[in-house]
Amino acid sequence: MAFSLFGIGKDHSGDTKNKVVEIKVEQIIPNRYQPRKVFDQDGIRELAQTIDEHGLLQPIVVREYESAKYEIIAGERRYRAVKLLNWETVPAIVEKMSDKETASLALIENLQRSQLSSIEEAQAYRQLMDLNHLTQSALAKGMGKSQSFVANKLRLLKLIKPVQTAILDHRISERHGRAMLDLDEKQQREMLMRVVNERLTVRQTEDEVAKTLGRPLPSELAKQRAEKKRQELADLEGTPTEEIEVEESLKIPSQEKPKKKVKANKQHKKASTSKRSSKASDGRLALNTIKKSIKLATDNGFTITTHEKDNDDTYQLVIEIPKKQ
Template sequence: MAGRKNGLGRGLDALFPEKTPVSRENVRKPVTKPTKKAEMSVKADQKNESSNQKKTAMMVKISNVEPNRDQPRKQFDEDALLELSESIKQYGVLQPLLVSDKKDYYEIIAGERRWRAAKLAGLKEVPVIVKEFSAQELVEISLIENIQREDLNPVEEAMAYKRLMDEFHLKQDEIADRVGKSRTAVTNSMRLLKLSAKVQQMLIDEMITAGHARAILAISDKEKQETVAMRVFDEKLSVRETESLVKRILNPQKEKKQKTTTAEDAIYESLEEKMKGIMGTRVLIHRKKNDKGKIEIEYYSKDELERIIDLFESIN
């Protein structure tokens, strides 16, 4: 990751001590050495344990800790949370939460996933480290933590970059430096926000990939974006196939220019239209030499394929 003077660009490692002493006695500790499987299940929640300064963690009531409503990550994998909660039941929260003191409560800066899993595990208290940051630093830390763990979906990541630009007036190269990504990666991420809300939700729901989404971005009309996205999902198109589809939509004249107007062409076009009427879907006749060729019948879903097969079987 790219460096930064205040340490944020180096990730979250600079925020935690090597061994964090907890200020309260009688804190539950594991009585046996964690198994390899258990260590793997909490790997993402205990890799940031080195710091230039020693800080003290303290135990606080879990009811006094609340998530940051402005943090980039909005969705959490329920199965992963349950798996982490089971590990926490056995070994406790091995990595303290980083929080800000809001007087009436503690607001999570980093560690919401651990907090949620601890609540599922039924814990009454969690270890925290209290530290104050500026509003910009809070956004950066939450973004860095989630990016390091690959927890953000593409839209959440793009929204976080946009907030850094809009609220804190950072340029894309400055954002890239802070989160340890290339400027191109940040730019491509933010372009996803030009998609319609429906297509963005399809991306969040993993109905399409970021590669599909970037191909669809070539279409500015929001309704056409949604139509193409649904076709990509229904037909299970690859990214390359999506790119070709978008090109055909944007340049419809190219196909027409390739067509000739000979009498033979007119005959085949007539046959294609006739078969289209029979099949109820697009039909193409590809001609070869010596009066040979092949017929291509398109379908757009499994149900439509079964309908076409039933049509053939009904012919006696």
């Protein structure tokens, strides 16, 4: 076998039969640890049609759990397809494996195919941990995932069964389920009914959950963050053009970078121009702009001396720059 995670697929001292044999379909049962709960019937029919036209290119893998009785290790979709075609026998490779190895391999094979729903994936992780006595960290390392990824999947198992089933049946999304994690069982049940009947979006669900728990609404928090970001951008765009030009001219050669063109819509340009006009009338702003330019120059290694005086009607600022730096 190609799998070697958690000691699975290691040599069994010559006991493994690697040749392909024909086994009666009626002697085969699905894997009892198959993590996939929902099979795409249209996909199975398409696979059956392909097998009918081209034959079974890859044998299924089974183990003999009792005399003349076999359990699928890998290839349940192929098994379902040949049953649909009413085949009497199917090509198979027989492996000798323990219950633990069979279960673990079935789980790993399906996880690596990345075709499981989020709930099926979480259940598979939990079963692997229980079967092999693994910590979240060890499982994550073995599966090539981060521990936080595995932990977040496992949290879905805290949802009540009806919510998990709704995710399995694609009636709600994984994100809907995550939004309900902090609710108790009764609240989850009520929220599930609302999500399905009212067709709530994820954001609406998050808001309704927040209302139930007496928390700030995520949508309002998102608006506040967006407004803060917009204001920050507006403040930056409101910087006088003269200040930007001075800053660019004072950059030392080693720090020069190609200027990027910034596009803005006409409406925003008008707002920015209006803002600059109103601010330009403020003498204090002009003075601060000059000071920023001076600071930028000194930060770049220039020696500059300033003398500032606050008169009744004017600000006086004398700047001395030695010719030789």
